[in-house]
Amino acid sequence: MSRAESYDDTYTESQVIMTSVKIIAPFILTYGMFMSLHGADTPGGSFQGGAIIGVTVLMLAFAFGIEPTRRWLKNSFIVGLVTGGVTIFIATGLATIALGGNFLEYDQFTEAFGIAHYWGMEAIEVGGVALIVAGIVITLFFATAAGFTPEHRENDGLETEVKDDD
Template identity: 65%
Template sequence: MPDPYDDTYTESQVIMTAVKIIAPFTLTYGLFMTFHGGGAPGGGFQGGTIVGVTVLMLAFAFGIEPTRQWLRNSFLVGLITGGVVIFGAIGLGMIALGGNFLEFYQLKEVFHIKPKWGLEAIEIAGISLIVSGVMISLFFSMAAGFSPERPSGTGGREESADRGVSDDD
């Protein structure tokens, strides 16, 4: 009996070549948007999204499983966790300096630097890592799909056949 859940990946030289050409530009643009920061349109969320989409584009062109093996789950978890830790550390650092969570004006009072550098650190080091990691992880999770085997007791067709119940009943 043929497997009804076969892999739908088809190698296309056109798509692979196009992605090889486009991916460096989209990655560069994503990093530009990330480093552009809070001073203008752009920032960590938009840049992280574009970087994540670049990885998704590579997965579509060269196969999801090879890309999943290239970006191990531990790397993606580290990316997300690192972003959350950086975000939290900066926010809690502002509390340690005598302000509120993410109150960047404490940077001016204590270190005599512009408060915008706190926002830049959050956008570049925290949010962009979280967004790109979550986006890639969600894609891999959805691409994994579901297992076609059902646990017993779910009322599946096999269980009905065992009890002598037909679909016509």
């Protein structure tokens, strides 16, 4: 038996796991969003909240299959998460520079707009860090799940033919 024939990538449905994930996923997603939204006020934060949000997608992929989840969650959406997070982070920092302060000097928002510097920190925490972390966790999972399988080697044209001389 060749290495390509011994590789098994079969997804097996489990009604117990699928039902459990359907019940638990909304609560975990809500908890991740709660941690992200309260990142500047309470223990935890946007990094942990973003990781929990990303892991919710991983849990769905384990329950319903990695490829169906990858097709459901378009690549452009994941790229949009990360890009949006980076854009918010940089825009908040550049806005403070434009207002005459240093990069991410939130006090400039208080002086210019009369709002608490707290909102600048929230923009970074919720809009920046949580989106970036969630997108990166999902991206790394899908990249790892794709792996380096014999099919990938054949598609890359790197497969060297191995012959059995039995």
